[in-house]
Amino acid sequence: xxxxxxxxxxLKDSEKSKWHDETLWFVRDKRDKVSKGIPEWEQLRELxxxxxxxxxxxxxxxxxxxxxxxxxxxxxxxxxxxxxxHNRLVLEILQQQNxxxxxxxxxxxxxxxxLNPYLEKHGVDVVDTDLGERIVQFLNQxxxxxxxxxxxxxxxxxxELFHEKLQTEKGNEDPAYLTQAARVHLRExxxxxKVAITGVNFGIAETGEFVVCTxxxxxxxGVHLADVHIACMGIEKILPRRKDLGVFLRLLARSxxxxxxxxxxxxxxxxxxxxxxxxxxxxxxxTAQLAREKFRNxxxxxxxxxxxxxxxxxxxxxxxxxxxxVPGPIGSILSPGLDLKKHSSLPFAxxxxxxxxxxxxxxxxxxxxxxxxRQEVTKTxxxxxxxxxxKLANGIFKSPLAYKISGSLMRNALKSLxxxxxxxxxxxWGKNRNLxxxxxxxxxxxxxxxxS
Amino acid sequence: xxxxxxILSTIRSLTLExxxxxxxxxxSGSGDLVERFTQSISxxxxxxxxxxxxxxxxxTSGFSKVISLSPQFSELASLPLPEDPHALETLEVAILDGxxxxxxxxxxxxxxxxxxxxxxxxxxxxLVIVLDRNSLEDTLHQGYDKVAGTQSGFGLFLAxxxxxxxxxxxxxxxxxxxxxxxxxxx
Numbered sequence: 001x002x003x004x005x006x007x008x009x010x011l012k013d014s015e016k017s018k019w020h021d022e023t024l025w026f027v028r029d030k031r032d033k034v035s036k037g038i039p040e041w042e043q044l045r046e047l048x049x050x051x052x053x054x055x056x057x058x059x060x061x062x063x064x065x066x067x068x069x070x071x072x073x074x075x076x077x078x079x080x081x082x083x084x085x086h087n088r089l090v091l092e093i094l095q096q097q098n099x100x101x102x103x104x105x106x107x108x109x110x111x112x113x114x115l116n117p118y119l120e121k122h123g124v125d126v127v128d129t130d131l132g133e134r135i136v137q138f139l140n141q142x143x144x145x146x147x148x149x150x151x152x153x154x155x156x157x158x159x160e161l162f163h164e165k166l167q168t169e170k171g172n173e174d175p176a177y178l179t180q181a182a183r184v185h186l187r188e189x190x191x192x193x194k195v196a197i198t199g200v201n202f203g204i205a206e207t208g209e210f211v212v213c214t215x216x217x218x219x220x221x222g223v224h225l226a227d228v229h230i231a232c233m234g235i236e237k238i239l240p241r242r243k244d245l246g247v248f249l250r251l252l253a254r255s256x257x258x259x260x261x262x263x264x265x266x267x268x269x270x271x272x273x274x275x276x277x278x279x280x281x282x283x284x285x286x287t288a289q290l291a292r293e294k295f296r297n298x299x300x301x302x303x304x305x306x307x308x309x310x311x312x313x314x315x316x317x318x319x320x321x322x323x324x325x326v327p328g329p330i331g332s333i334l335s336p337g338l339d340l341k342k343h344s345s346l347p348f349a350x351x352x353x354x355x356x357x358x359x360x361x362x363x364x365x366x367x368x369x370x371x372x373x374r375q376e377v378t379k380t381x382x383x384x385x386x387x388x389x390x391k392l393a394n395g396i397f398k399s400p401l402a403y404k405i406s407g408s409l410m411r412n413a414l415k416s417l418x419x420x421x422x423x424x425x426x427x428x429w430g431k432n433r434n435l436x437x438x439x440x441x442x443x444x445x446x447x448x449x450x451x452s
Numbered sequence: 453x454x455x456x457x458x459i460l461s462t463i464r465s466l467t468l469e470x471x472x473x474x475x476x477x478x479x480s481g482s483g484d485l486v487e488r489f490t491q492s493i494s495x496x497x498x499x500x501x502x503x504x505x506x507x508x509x510x511x512t513s514g515f516s517k518v519i520s521l522s523p524q525f526s527e528l529a530s531l532p533l534p535e536d537p538h539a540l541e542t543l544e545v546a547i548l549d550g551x552x553x554x555x556x557x558x559x560x561x562x563x564x565x566x567x568x569x570x571x572x573x574x575x576x577x578x579l580v581i582v583l584d585r586n587s588l589e590d591t592l593h594q595g596y597d598k599v600a601g602t603q604s605g606f607g608l609f610l611a612x613x614x615x616x617x618x619x620x621x622x623x624x625x626x627x628x629x630x631x632x633x634x635x636x637x638x
Contacts, residue, residue, distance in 0.1 A: 023620075023621055026621075027621075038556075040477075040479050043477070043479075044479075047474055047476060050471070050472075050473075050474040051473065051474060053471040054471045054472060054473040054474070056468070056471075057468045057469060057470055057471040058468075059463050059468075060460045060463040060464050063459075063460065063463075064460065073605070079454070079455040079456035079459060080455055081455040081458055081459060085455055129628065130618070131616045131618040131619070131627055131628075132616075132618035135618065135619075148617075148618070148621075149618070150618050150619070151621075153620075154620060155619050155620045155622075158619050158620075175619040175620060175622035175624050176622075176624050178619055179616060179618075179619060179624040179626070179627060180626070182627075182628075183626065183627060183628055186628050187541070187628060190628070191538055191541055209607075215612075215614070215615050215616060215627070216614050216615065216616050216627035216628050216629065217574045217614040217627065217628055217629025217630070218627070218628045218629070220570070220571070220574045220608075220629070221571070221574050221575065221628050221629055224537060224569070224570040224571035224574065224575075225537055225538060225571055225575070235459065240473055241473075242596060242599075242600065243476060243593070243596045243597070243600065244476070245592075245596055246476065246591070246592045246593040246595065246596040247476060247593075249592055249609070250556075250557075250591070250592050257617075259495075259496070260492060260495065260496070260556060260557035260558070260611075261496075261557040261558070261559050261592070261609065261611050262611070263496060263610065263611045263612040263613065263614065263615060264574070264608065264609075264610060264611075264614075264629070265559065265608065265609040265610075265611075266606070266607075266608050267606065267607040267608065267609075268605075268606060269603070269604065269605045269606065269607070270605035270606075271605070272570060272605070272606070281459075283455070283458075283459045283462075287459060287462040287463055287466075290463065290466060290468075291462075291466050
C-alpha cells in the first residue's frame with residue numbers, strides 16, 4: 001500500500017486523527033519553548049552537525065578506535081554487515097547463555113533488523129520493556145513513532161488490552177493505574193532475565209564507552225540485573241570525544257520531548273565483575289547511504305523524532321502510513337536508500353515546507369533530500385499518478401488561447417458540475433480538499449474593467 | 453572476508469571530503485546555581501530538600517527496608533548492600549551520595565564508587581541522593597569537563613525519577629524504576 005492509501009485509512013477515525021495531530025503539535029511546541037531557554041541553541045545545532053560531519057568523514061578510523069578502546073575495557077565487539085548477521089549474532093550469544101527469555105529496551109535498530117520475530121522463531125521469548133513498546137508488542141504492531149511508540153493509541157484501547165493481557169479492571173482507563181500494572185508485570189520480567197538487549201544512543205571512540213538514554217529506566221533495570229548485556233549499535237552512532245556528549249545530550253531530549261535531559265543517561269565502559277557486555281556494530285545499508293553524496297548526511301540522525309512531531313503530513317497520517325521502521329520525514333529519506341521500490345511513495349509524503357529541517361538538532365537538510373529522492377524515484381519509475389494532469393496543464397499553459405478557454409470552462413464547470421464528479425477518485429486534487437469557490441470572472445476580465 | 457573488514461574497506465573505498473572536528477566553546481548560563489538546579493529537578497518531577505526536611509520526611513514515612521551508602525546518613529540503613537542485585541527487588545529506599553549536579557537540567561553524576569551495585573538507583577522504590585551544594589556545575593559542558601579523566605566502568609547522569617507518558621501522553625511518575633527522587637542539598 002502507498003502512503004496516501006494508508007493515510008486515508010488513518011483519517012477514517014477523524015476524532016482520533018485530530019487528537020494525534022494536536023498532541024504531536026503540543027510536543028513540538030514544548031520543544032520550541034525549551035530550546036528558546038538556551039541562548040546558544042543554534043550554535044549547538046551547528047556544532048552537532050559539524051561533529052557528525054567529521055564523524056562521517058572519518059568513520060572507519062573512529063570505528064577502529066572505538067573497537068580498540070572498548071576491547072581494552074573488556075567489552076566484546078562484534079560486526080554485522082546486515083540484519084541477518086546481526087540477528088544471528090544475538091541468537092548465538094543467547095544460545096551460549098542458554099537463555100530462552102530476554103528483556104529488550106527501545107532500539108530502532110533491532111526493529112529495523114526485525115530481531116523480535118527472528119528470536120521468537122528460534123524459541124526465544126522477547127519482552128520489550130519500554131511501556132509504549134510493550135503496549136504495541138502486545139498488539140503485535142510495530143511502534144508508530146520512534147520516541148512515542150504508542151502515540152496512535154487511546155487509553156481506552158490500552159485499558160482493554162491490559163484487561164486482557166494483565167488482568168487489570170475492566171473499564172479502568174486511568175494512566176497511573178495502567179502504568180502501575182505494567183510496572184509490576186515488567187519488574188517481574190527484569191528480575192527473571194539472564195540477558196538484556198539495549199540500543200545505543202552514542203558510542204564514544206575516545207573512551208570505548210557507549211551511552212543509553214531512557215526516561216523509564218527500563219534499559220538499566222534490564223542490564224544491571226542480567227548477567228549479559230547485548231548492545232546493538234548502528235555504525236553511524238559514533239562520536240569522537242566524551243565531551244561531545246555535552247552537545248548531543250543538551251540537544252537530544254529537548255528536541256525529542258521538550259525536556260532538558262532524559263532522566264537516565266547511562267555510560268557503559270566495562271561490565272560489572274563476572275558479567276559480560278557485547279556490542280554489535282551494524283552496517284545494514286549505512287555504508288551504502290554514506291556512498292550517496294546527496295543523502296549522506298541523513299546518517300547524522302540521532303533519532304529524536306522532532307521532524308515527525310512538526311511534520312503536517314506525519315501528524316495527519318500517522319506513523320503506520322509510512323510502512324517503514326523509521327516513519328516521518330527522516331524515515332522518508334532513510335528508507336528509500338534501503339528499498340527504493342517499496343518506499344517510492346515516501347518522498348512524496350511531504351509538503352516540502354521545510355519545518356523538519358528547521359527543527360532537526362543536527363541540521364539535516366531533510367526537505368531538500370526529500371526533493372532529491374523524488375528525482376531518483378521518477379528517474380527509476382517514470383510517470384506517477386499526477387503525471388497525466390501535469391501533462392495536460394503543460395499543454396494549456398503553453399497556449400494563451402487554450403489557457404483562456406480552459407479558464408472560463410473551469411469556472412463554469414466548478415459551479416455547475418455535481419460534487420460527485422469534482423470529487424471523483426480520478427481527480428486526486430479533490431481528495432480530502434475542498435476546492436475554492438470559482439471566481440465569477442478571470443483576472444484578465446477584472447483587469448480590463450478596473451485598470452485599463 | 454569478515455564483516456568487520458568488509459565494512460571498514462567499503463568506507464575506506466569512498467572519497468570523503470575531510471571535515472575538521474569543531475572545538476566546543478565553554479558555554480555557560482546565568483543565575484544562581486542552587487536556584488536553577490532546584491527548578492530543573494522539580495521540572496523533572498524530583499524534589500530538592502534540606503537536611504532537616506529530609507530527616508522529617510524519613511522519620512514519618514516508616515520505611516523498614518533501607519540501604520544507605522551515604523556516610524552522613526549511614527545510621528538510617530536497615531540493610532547492608534547485598535552481593536546480588538536481585539535482592540533489591542523489595543528495597544524501599546536507597547540513599548546515595550552524588551558527585552555533582554548540573555544546574556541547567558538537574559542531572560546528577562554517579563559512578564560505580566557511589567552506587568555499590570549498578571542496579572541500586574533503578575531498582576529501589578524511592579531514591580535519595582545527597583549532594584554538596586558547592587558541587588553544582590552550570591551546564592552539561594562543565595559536567596563533562598569534570599568527568600573527563602574518570603575511568604569508572606559505569607557512569608550515570610541521573611535527572612529524575614522513572615517516568616513515562618506512553619499512555620495518551622499523560623505523565624506518570626514511577627514507570628519501571630524508582631518512583632521518586634529526593635535530592636538532599638547539604
